[in-house]
Amino acid sequence: DADVTQTPRNRITKTGKRIMLECSQTKGHDRMYWYRQDPGLGLRLIYYSFDVKDINKGEISDGYSVSRQAQAKFSLSLESAIPNQTALYFCATSPSSGPYNEQFFGPGTRLTVL
Amino acid sequence: GENVEQHPSTLSVQEGDSAVIKCTYSDSASNYFPWYKQELGKGPQLIIDIRSNVGEKKDQRIAVTLNKTAKHFSLHITETQPEDSAVYFCAATNNAGNMLTFGGGTRLMVKP
Numbered sequence: 001d002a003d004v005t006q007t008p009r010n011r012i013t014k015t016g017k018r019i020m021l022e023c024s025q026t027k028g029h030d031r032m033y034w035y036r037q038d039p040g041l042g043l044r045l046i047y048y049s050f051d052v053k054d055i056n057k058g059e060i061s062d063g064y065s066v067s068r069q070a071q072a073k074f075s076l077s078l079e080s081a082i083p084n085q086t087a088l089y090f091c092a093t094s095p096s097s098g099p100y101n102e103q104f105f106g107p108g109t110r111l112t113v114l
Numbered sequence: 115g116e117n118v119e120q121h122p123s124t125l126s127v128q129e130g131d132s133a134v135i136k137c138t139y140s141d142s143a144s145n146y147f148p149w150y151k152q153e154l155g156k157g158p159q160l161i162i163d164i165r166s167n168v169g170e171k172k173d174q175r176i177a178v179t180l181n182k183t184a185k186h187f188s189l190h191i192t193e194t195q196p197e198d199s200a201v202y203f204c205a206a207t208n209n210a211g212n213m214l215t216f217g218g219g220t221r222l223m224v225k226p
Contacts (some may be wrong), residue, residue, distance in 0.1 A: 004157070040123060042159070042203055042216035058213065059115070072128025088158050100146045100165065100207075103214065 003027045004106035012112045021109050023091030030096040032074040033103065034058075034066060037088040046089075049074060049092040050096065057095050081113045116141040118206050120217025127194050128225050135220045137204035138186040147187045148214070152201040161191070161202075170181060172200040194224045 004025045023032065030051050035043040045058030047066040051111055055066060063085060067075045078085055089109045093102040117140040127133050139147075145166035150158035164171045164178045164187065171178050175194075180187040189199055204217040 040218050042118075042120070042212075042218045044216070045213055048213070059215075092157070100163070102148070102160045102163075105150075105159065107155070107157055 004091060004093055004104055006089075006109050008104040008109060009107065010110045011077055012114065013081055014114050015082055017081050019081050019111065021076045021091075021111070023074045023076070023093075023106060025072050025093045025104075025106075026094070027093055027095075027104060028071075029093040029104070030071065031101075032068065033092040033096045034064075034074065034076045035090045035092065035096075035105075036060065037090060043090065046076065078111075081111075083113045086111060086113045115214040116144060116206055116208075116213075118204060118215050118217040120204050120220055122220060123139045123218060124221045124223070126225065129196060131192060131194055133191045133222055133224075135189045135202055135204070135222070136186060137188070137206075137217050138184075139206040140185065141206070142182075142185065142207045142209065146207050147178070148205050149176075149178060149189050150203045150205065150216075152203065152219075154200075159182070160205055191192055191222075194222075196224050196226050198222060201213075201222045 006024045033048045034046040037043050044060050049068045067078045091106040092103040094103045120137045139148050147215045148163035152158040153159045175192050177190045205214040207214050
């Protein structure tokens with residue numbers, strides 16, 4: 001979905017390096033999410049934010065941090081990358097009207113930690 | 115917390131046949147169950163959803179059924195076509211709606 005963009009699309013890095021993955025959206029949604037996808041494990045929630053001043057931990061937040069710079073921007077950081085953080089990372093957004101809202105996913109960032 | 119299990123992990127069908135993917139969930143408070151389709155190289159996209167006050171929902175060739183007593187829900191695709199080939203994810207959430215718990219995914223392959 002071109003309305004949700006992620007940079008970079010692919011990244012190879014070394015153990016111990018700091019990495020930032022960026023997400024931008026033009027959908028005007030308040031809610032943003034970061035997920036991690038591993039084979040056979042589906043999508044697991046890392047962090048989510050319901051507005052610029054709201055940050056919440058998800059299921060697997062250890063080793064990650066986030067920053068919500070603006071309504072449209074939500075960044076995920078790995079302070080000191082390790083090999084088991086090799087995965088496909090997705091950013092998603094959803095509107096805030098009501099509890100059952102479609103989440104719109106970006107194209108993903110494939111991260112490899114050597 | 116919620117736990118969602120999805121079966122099978124891979125499914126191969128002949129074009130024109132039906133495909134069924136099943137999910138079970140653990141939290142009886144869950145009341146919203148979306149299904150997402152992920153095509154190669156893309157992010158997941160919502161294809162259908164169902165709320166707990168409904169037992170079945172249909173949209174053209176796809177349908178979803180929900181059994182709240184047994185805590186399971188299923189995706190049914192009829193008259194499958196090659197473009198249905200993708201990874202499908204089920205998910206569940208509760209009233210707060212702030213955390214979707216996803217199943218492990220099913221890779222569907224439709225052979226022409």
